[in-house]
Structure formats: C-alpha cells, structure tokens
Amino acid sequence: MSDQPTTPAEALLAADAAAGPLLETTTGPHLWERAFTTRRMMIDVLIGLLPVTAAAVWFFRAAAVCQIVTCVVAALAAEYVFTFARRKPFSLLDGSGLITGLILAFSLPPGLPPYMSAIGAIVAVALGKMIFGGLGYNIFNPAMVGRAFLMACFTAEMTTWAAPVGATTGATPLAAGGASLLKLFEGNVAGSLGETSAAMIILGGLWLLLRKAGDWRLTAGMLIGVALVAPVDHWARESGHSLTVLQHLLSGAVLLGAFFIVTDPVSSPLTKPGRWIFGLGVGMLTVVIRIFGNNPEGVMFAVLVMNAMTPLLNRWTQPRPVGGHAKKE
Amino acid sequence: MDIGHLVAIAITAAVIQNIVLTYFMGICPFLGVSRRVDMAFGMGAAVTFVNTAAGVVTYLLQAYVLIPYHLEFLQYVVFIFVIAAMVQLVEMYLRKFFPRLYDSFGIYLPLITTNCAILGTTLLIWIKGFGTLAQATVFSAFVGVGFTLAIVIMAGIREELDFADVPKALRGPAITLMIAAILAMAFMGFAGIGG
Numbered sequence A: 001m002s003d004q005p006t007t008p009a010e011a012l013l014a015a016d017a018a019a020g021p022l023l024e025t026t027t028g029p030h031l032w033e034r035a036f037t038t039r040r041m042m043i044d045v046l047i048g049l050l051p052v053t054a055a056a057v058w059f060f061r062a063a064a065v066c067q068i069v070t071c072v073v074a075a076l077a078a079e080y081v082f083t084f085a086r087r088k089p090f091s092l093l094d095g096s097g098l099i100t101g102l103i104l105a106f107s108l109p110p111g112l113p114p115y116m117s118a119i120g121a122i123v124a125v126a127l128g129k130m131i132f133g134g135l136g137y138n139i140f141n142p143a144m145v146g147r148a149f150l151m152a153c154f155t156a157e158m159t160t161w162a163a164p165v166g167a168t169t170g171a172t173p174l175a176a177g178g179a180s181l182l183k184l185f186e187g188n189v190a191g192s193l194g195e196t197s198a199a200m201i202i203l204g205g206l207w208l209l210l211r212k213a214g215d216w217r218l219t220a221g222m223l224i225g226v227a228l229v230a231p232v233d234h235w236a237r238e239s240g241h242s243l244t245v246l247q248h249l250l251s252g253a254v255l256l257g258a259f260f261i262v263t264d265p266v267s268s269p270l271t272k273p274g275r276w277i278f279g280l281g282v283g284m285l286t287v288v289i290r291i292f293g294n295n296p297e298g299v300m301f302a303v304l305v306m307n308a309m310t311p312l313l314n315r316w317t318q319p320r321p322v323g324g325h326a327k328k329e
Numbered sequence B: 001m002d003i004g005h006l007v008a009i010a011i012t013a014a015v016i017q018n019i020v021l022t023y024f025m026g027i028c029p030f031l032g033v034s035r036r037v038d039m040a041f042g043m044g045a046a047v048t049f050v051n052t053a054a055g056v057v058t059y060l061l062q063a064y065v066l067i068p069y070h071l072e073f074l075q076y077v078v079f080i081f082v083i084a085a086m087v088q089l090v091e092m093y094l095r096k097f098f099p100r101l102y103d104s105f106g107i108y109l110p111l112i113t114t115n116c117a118i119l120g121t122t123l124l125i126w127i128k129g130f131g132t133l134a135q136a137t138v139f140s141a142f143v144g145v146g147f148t149l150a151i152v153i154m155a156g157i158r159e160e161l162d163f164a165d166v167p168k169a170l171r172g173p174a175i176t177l178m179i180a181a182i183l184a185m186a187f188m189g190f191a192g193i194g195g
Helices: A008-019 A038-085 A096-107 A114-128 A142-153 A181-186 A198-210 A216-236 A245-250 A254-261 A272-292 A299-316 B003-016 B027-032 B037-066 B072-097 B099-108 B110-114 B116-127 B133-161 B173-190
Strands: none
Touching (some): A038 A096, A038 A114, A038 A254, A096 A114, A096 A142, A096 A254, A114 A142, A114 B173, A198 A216, A198 A254, A216 A245, A216 A272, A245 A254, A254 A272, A254 A299, A272 B173, A299 B133, A299 B173, B003 B133, B027 B099, B027 B133, B027 B173, B037 B099, B072 B099, B099 B110
C-alpha cells in the first residue's frame, strides 16, 4: 500500500496537515499584543496630541510654543527632583511627565504668565502624582490637579482668554453665549490653548481610541452625559446665555476632556460598568457646573470629583464570577 | 411649606457647602476613621444621627427657652450638653447592637461629642437664620449626609492607597490631608450652584 493520496479528500487532508493544525490550543493568559506597554501607550497619546499641538501653535503662535515648553520643562524637572530625592530610577522615559505637561499646557489660557504655568506643572507632578508614589498610583488626574491649584490661586488670570491671532472675539464662547458651529469646529475662537479646534481634537482622539490607548467607553460616556444634561440649558438660562446641545459638545474643554483627560487609564475605573458611570458622571457634572455654577467651565472639577469616586466605583462594579457568591460573608 | 427651598437647602448642605471640604469642620474623625469604607460609613451614619437629633433639639431649646428668657449667652453650654447626651445615646445603642463596630470606633465614638462639625451645624442653623423647624431639620440631616459622603470617598481612596508606594514621610494623616486639599479644590467647582 502506497502513501500517496488516492482520493481528492485524502489529498486535501494531507495538504491541511502540511499547513499546520486548524485549531491551535495554548494555555492562558493570551497576550494578543506583546508590545502593549506603558511606553507604547504614552507614545500613542503623544501622537494623538500632535494635531492638537499643531492647532494650538497655528492659532496662538509664540504664546503657544512658550506655554507648552514651560509646562513640559517644569513638569519634567519636578519629576526629576522627586525621583532623585527618593533615589528611584528617573521615570522620564515612560513619557507620563511629558504628557502631564502637555495636557496642562493645553488646558491653560494662552498668554498666562510663564511662572504661573510653571507653578501649575510643578504642582501637577508633585501633588498630583509623586506624593502618591508616582505613575500608576495617582488617584487624581495630575494635569487637572495642577490646573485646579492655579484656578484657586490665580482666578483672574485663569479666566481671561486671549483671542487667537487674527480673530476678533475675546471672551470664551461659554461666557459669550456661544459661537457659530463652524468656528468652533475649526477652532478660530478664544479659549484655552488646546481646546479650541474641535476638528483637530477629534482627529487625534480617534487615533488614541483606535490604538486602544484610551477606552472608548469613557469618551462615549462623557459625550452622552453632556448631551443628556445640555437641553436643560434651554430653559435654565435666558436666550442670550444658553447654548445648544451641539455648542455644549463642541465648545470649551469637553472634547479635549473626553478624548484626552478622562481616558487616563490610571485615574479612571477598571471595570467596564465603572467606566460608563465615570464618563456619564463627568459629562453630566460638567454641564451642571457650566449652567448653574459660578465657573464658566466645569470639565476640570467634574473630572476631579469623579476621580475621587473612582475607588468606590471600582469596588461597587466588580463583576460577580459565574456561580460565585454575591457577598463575601 | 416650600419643598423647592428645602431641596435647595439639602443639596447645598450635602454637596455645595460640604461641611468637611468647604468649612473644614469635622476633620478629626475624617482623618481618624477613614481607613476602611465600612467603618467610615458607620461613622458617617452615627454623625448623621447625632447631627439631626442635636439640630432638632437645640433648635427647639434656642427658639422656645433661650431666646424667650434672654439666655442666649448659654447657647454654647446648652448645645454641647445636648450633643453629649445624643452621643451617649448612640454609644449605648451601638454597644448593644453592633459590638464589633463599637470596638472598631474606639475613642472616636465618644469623640463625636467634640466633633466641631456637629456644634458647627447647630450654630450654623442660627447664623444662616433658618426660620422653621423643617429647614433646621433638613439642614442638619444633610450636613450629616455630606459628612458621610466626604468620609466614604476618603476611605475609598485610602483603601486604594494601601497598595501605593507613598513616600514614608507622607503616610497616614499627611497624605490624607493632602488628598483632602485636592478634594476641596474639586468641590470648589460647585460654588454658586443653588445661589
């Protein structure tokens, strides 16, 4: 009897055997992406921030460059001092200090005196991250801690927004009763450095989500949260001050927050339901603060409040194992 | 009775002018009993009960005894006395029905007497000029709710920090106070809501 296949079916089988098994079985854990490291994630965030950086430099020219450089240098210097003092390896290479500096720079009004930006960056890294033990342990989003500190210390400077080069308006669209949607989309409005151009933020943000450097549930949750509460504005404030739902979504820091701030994997919840609640909470609180509070913008406060709730959300939304007990006792 | 006004008082007392994060009162149990979430919740419930009871009783005493007889100068003494009595009540109740919780509180349970949040609430009722018993009751109850909110949030964070590499010098009360500072900055955002 020969080994040569005699029927077409046997020929197919022999070809399959040569090509390898149909079903491969391996033991877990199944790492589908071996390069999914902190460093790769941070690089993806940096790439995602490129369009925002470009828009900031385009609209605010030298002021933007000065602000970004100040914040990044101060953040890295603070990180260096703290790691040096604790005799730990310098954590510059994971890129998180760089991103904290960048996000802070984008969330500050252009033309803020450089020493204030530097104070913000130092507080962001020191109080926001290093006192908890560095990256991975911080409870709050470091950039938002730095910004909140500046907001408490220099309220007047923090709520004066310079107009982009070549534009005429001076007040942020949130306070001035809204800008046209096209202007908001391209970014030719007054506002914090990196929050003006909706188009560029969405471009960079989509890259971030596609690379899974940020969870889309957080972004979607926040945008839905804003859209849910925004209609209240229509009857809560007189017509000159109220914004439409789309204006709420496109103006201020909502988009920057939804794509780049709430997606911080350290200070957001670990579970999927927790992430939905977190995103919805940030979005809804943002609009409530915008409409009813003294502050024109609420993203930063909303993020900090929900950051504080994150440990509780993690605790309450833990999935129950199949067949497991509802409670430990 | 204006329900809308009562709701505004409740939200203001619990969130917008949170007793711990805006007035910085009640810091000692906030630091001392915020290590575990369940303990923090128990302390919050105890404080809420004492706060509500003391708020109601001191309101009645002030309105119907102290003011008619021009004895306002006795306000502090009388209020502390009422609060101490209420704490004693809670202590007896907990020792009988929740002995484990009672043991875990330790010194912090009798210390509710000197919790400035509670004396603060009973005095704030008069400083803010609430005119009716209903307003005073809602206010003192929701100050307690706000205290519970703050201490439970803090306990959640501190449980998470058990795994963190916090610098040695900052462990314990130091990091807790720094977190409280960040929380206070976050709650600043609610300023202006509800007038």
